[in-house]
Amino acid sequence: MMAGDVWGKRWSNSTSEIARRYMEVACRKQSLVCLAADRNTMAGLFDLIESVGPHIAALKTHVDLVDDWDKDSWSKFCSAAKDADLLIFEDRKFADIGKISRNQMAGVYDIRSWSDLVTAHLISGPDIVDGLQAGWSDVGRSGGVLLLAQMSSRGNLLHPNYTDEVVANGCNHPGVFGFIGNGSRPDELAELRSKVGGEKMIWTPGVNLAVGDGEMGQRYGDSRGAVLAGSDCIIVGSGIHRSDNPEKSAKEYADAFWNALLERET
Numbered sequence: 001m002m003a004g005d006v007w008g009k010r011w012s013n014s015t016s017e018i019a020r021r022y023m024e025v026a027c028r029k030q031s032l033v034c035l036a037a038d039r040n041t042m043a044g045l046f047d048l049i050e051s052v053g054p055h056i057a058a059l060k061t062h063v064d065l066v067d068d069w070d071k072d073s074w075s076k077f078c079s080a081a082k083d084a085d086l087l088i089f090e091d092r093k094f095a096d097i098g099k100i101s102r103n104q105m106a107g108v109y110d111i112r113s114w115s116d117l118v119t120a121h122l123i124s125g126p127d128i129v130d131g132l133q134a135g136w137s138d139v140g141r142s143g144g145v146l147l148l149a150q151m152s153s154r155g156n157l158l159h160p161n162y163t164d165e166v167v168a169n170g171c172n173h174p175g176v177f178g179f180i181g182n183g184s185r186p187d188e189l190a191e192l193r194s195k196v197g198g199e200k201m202i203w204t205p206g207v208n209l210a211v212g213d214g215e216m217g218q219r220y221g222d223s224r225g226a227v228l229a230g231s232d233c234i235i236v237g238s239g240i241h242r243s244d245n246p247e248k249s250a251k252e253y254a255d256a257f258w259n260a261l262l263e264r265e266t
């Protein structure tokens, strides 16, 4: 299936090389699933990628929650992700001023050297995006920033006016790949999509085939609803990595979202 046929406007309006890469991977895998690989051992992470790799399009990491992290194992893990045709997305939620964010792309974890995407809050102002882009440039790489426009957790402080400012800023910045929206509330998501327009990506956590409340204030909504409301990628964590059969679950999520995308007027 050709990416242009499936993605419609999102494909034809996109000027981002990395967004096009994602749309192509999603077509090859017939999957809009980004796995939130929130396991805290390297062995657990390797198992996960081996069993679910074929059914997911991107891999979201929290590099700083792994108990036995070391540079060498991590680099093998990233190679395994690349072999599995996955974009690597470090969900670092950067929030500092531009120059510090640039330096935080280096350090022990050296996120700039292996991530294709990172998340950031725009609370400190738009220079954070330039800082993160400078981080990738420092090692001759490029990547995309996903700005948090909404969150899935209850009581979060990303109120509608804040969301609007994030969108207005981010839509005009070529370094911004897209936005994180709240997958648990399709009506809020549809509104976000109308503000974002047809070009930038919206990726959404807070989706689980079992809808309802998750742990510690996480909220879950229905997957088909999120894709029809304009989400381009569904971030699923525990629905897959805590399942008794992660491979089977990943395939179920992949099929559900893919069919919803084919149904969507893009």
Ligand code: S5P
Pocket (backbone or CB within 6 Å): 036, 038, 091, 119, 150, 151, 152, 153, 180, 205, 206, 207, 214, 218, 235, 236, 237, 238, 239
């Ligand atoms: O608003 C948000 C933004 C993010 S990136 N809410 C979230 O839950 N996330 C991330 O998505 C969170 O850090 C976690 O890695 C994942 C959701 O995991 P799940 O187990 O609840 O599916």
